[in-house]
Amino acid sequence: MIDVRNLNLTFGEGAKTTQVLTDVNIAVREGEIFGLVGESGSGKTTVLKCLAGLFTHWKGELKIDGQQLEHRIGRDRCRLVQMVFQDPYGSLHPRHTIGDILEEPLQIHRIDQRDQRINTILEKVGLNRAFRSRYPHQLSGGQRQRVAIARALILKPRVLLLDEPTSALDVSVQAEVLNLLFDLQKEEGLTYLMVTHDLGVIAHLCQRVAVMKYGKILETLETDALLRGDITDDYTRVLVDASRDYSREMAAKVML
């Protein structure tokens, strides 16, 4: 469903050129939840932004559902693929009501029966029509992320690109939002490419995972293999061990 072939991307010019992605290859099957992990700055978000059309100066080949992606964002792409960002507050317009935020994509794409579609999508993400008149600052973090997911789904895309969708949320609501994403994926037959640093999220949601470092994919492996420790790359082992320690540390803090 998602095909990334020999994706390369640089920022800057001349002596200041930085190669951010180098020959990245990712193939995500239809209906799969595929994880992307790696240290900060390794290029994970950049891959998602190329697929979403937010970066246009990439080289290589990008396909979604067999359709070749162009170097610009167009209406067709918005109906094929949508992105959910880490910070739900920053990604929602502060002076627009939830109703306006959800109606905008429908207006742009000249889709009718907007009221009905907005109410349906709000219900799907566990909110109700009373939220339509509220502003983002009147919502909790978890509710804001539900609105961001509703906005991403309102055009009925096939693919969601999720950039650490729960890491900005309170620990107590992270599981709720992850469960919602899992249910929606099954109900709507969606395909997810998800950036996360959380081994627990990978274990529960992802079928396969690719490990990135310095803009390259080091290895792609089944989640079961990752959990069994069936890892070929030393860096992946370090990442997994660090994540295990981090989770234990977090758990200890929560229990204190």
Ligand SMILES: Nc1ncnc2c1ncn2[C@@H]1O[C@H](COP(=O)(O)OP(=O)(O)OP(=O)(O)O)[C@@H](O)[C@H]1O
């Ligand atoms: N618009 C930009 N202009 C210049 N450099 C950029 C731009 N966006 C990203 N970069 C650089 O590209 C590299 C990869 O960034 P990216 O956000 O993809 O990393 P990441 O793996 O998602 O990190 P994190 O986990 O911290 O979000 C970083 O070195 C970053 O500084």
